[in-house]
Amino acid sequence: MRENSENILTEYLIKHPEEEDHYKLYHKYKNDPRLTKIGNFLRKSSLDELPQILNVIKGDMSLIGPRPYMLDERSKIGNSADIILVVKPGITGLWQVSGRNDVNFKSRIEMDIWYVRNWSFGLDIQILFKTILVVLGKKGSY
Structure with a gap:
């Protein structure tokens, strides 16, 4: 996660309110802005579960x-x-x-x-x- 992740998420949701609806349904953000590039790679490859x-x-x-x-x-x-x-x-x-x-x-x-x-x-x-x-x-x- 990025530093200041909650503020990043709040700003992102203001610009992309449809993502909030997605979260309510799936409990995940499809394009989570809080993730670093490495974090995004780890999550998409499932290596974050290791x-x-x-x-x-x-x-x-x-x-x-x-x-x-x-x-x-x-x-x-x-x-x-x-x-x-x-x-x-x-x-x-x-x-x-x-x-x-x-x-x-x-x-x-x-x-x-x-x-x-x-x-x-x-x-x-x-x-x-x-x-x-x-x-x-x-x-x-x-």
Whole structure:
């Protein structure tokens, strides 16, 4: 992130109000002005996720599972949090291989619930292989 990122974002949203609507739906900015060129590259290539491997080694995360939700997103999840938060968060999951950032927030929650209720080792293997294809294809990455 750039220094003074919140001011940069505020100025950007004044000039591009449609991005705010996009954020409300997807919880991501397609052209996040707060990112440096290196940060943008790391995010688009998914290399920004690599440090989370340390969380997997520590036992705080799984390779596959629902993505961790931000604290401010918890209230938007509602009662679904009781289902989703039963399992450890993962570096990759069902919605990441089903469209990545092109999947809206409501659909992410629905897919996370479906994953928790239908978990199997075979499902995790499918998600793992699809993750490799999705990362290499870079579709929906921003």
